[in-house]
Amino acid sequence: AKLEILEFPDPRLRTVAKPVEKVDDELRKLIDDMFETMYDAPGIGLAATQVDVHKRVIVMDLSDEKNEPQVFINPEITPLTEELAPYEEGCLSVPGFYEKVKRPARVMIKALDRDGNAFEIEADELLATCIQHEIDHLEGKLFVDYVSRLKRDRIKKKLEKVHRLQG
Numbered sequence: 001a002k003l004e005i006l007e008f009p010d011p012r013l014r015t016v017a018k019p020v021e022k023v024d025d026e027l028r029k030l031i032d033d034m035f036e037t038m039y040d041a042p043g044i045g046l047a048a049t050q051v052d053v054h055k056r057v058i059v060m061d062l063s064d065e066k067n068e069p070q071v072f073i074n075p076e077i078t079p080l081t082e083e084l085a086p087y088e089e090g091c092l093s094v095p096g097f098y099e100k101v102k103r104p105a106r107v108m109i110k111a112l113d114r115d116g117n118a119f120e121i122e123a124d125e126l127l128a129t130c131i132q133h134e135i136d137h138l139e140g141k142l143f144v145d146y147v148s149r150l151k152r153d154r155i156k157k158k159l160e161k162v163h164r165l166q167g
């Protein structure tokens, strides 16, 4: 089922997600619903926090054909370089706004897959940017936290107005 995506400045987006205890069929149902929600948005990533489920689960698919789904459960990230790479990031929880964010260019990710098996991958380019953006969501952080307060307040005002008009 398609899930509702929370939008900034909803305070629930600031919740710190808890580790997954058990990778079971219930969790796999959530994962499938997250993929359906992400592909429909459309987006290339989605963290459980964004659909108001505060568990450390991320789904991603960077492919053009939308046929390379990736699942990261209880992800742990380690920067592999001090080099920072800039990227014009978007966010399904901050619709219509894009801001340049600098993040470590190469990272190591350790996580569980949808069957609960541990894996480890090295990421660079968009995969590195996106996984760091998603892990931020699990920590209650948003990409707007990296821009000036002035810019963040402008984005907040604009989205609050849109939400008021939506009633």
Ligand SMILES: O=C(O)C[C@@H](Cc1ccccc1)C(=O)SCC(=O)c1ccccc1
Pocket: 042, 043, 044, 045, 046, 047, 087, 088, 089, 090, 091, 092, 093, 129, 130, 133, 134
């Ligand atoms: O809010 C999210 O986590 C999803 C976000 C992920 C992300 C994109 C770009 C840089 C960092 C993180 C998005 O998917 S925003 C939408 C988007 O970027 C996109 C949508 C369709 C095709 C390609 C990109």
Ligand SMILES: [Zn+2]
Pocket: 090, 091, 092, 093, 133, 137
């Ligand atoms: Zn986001």
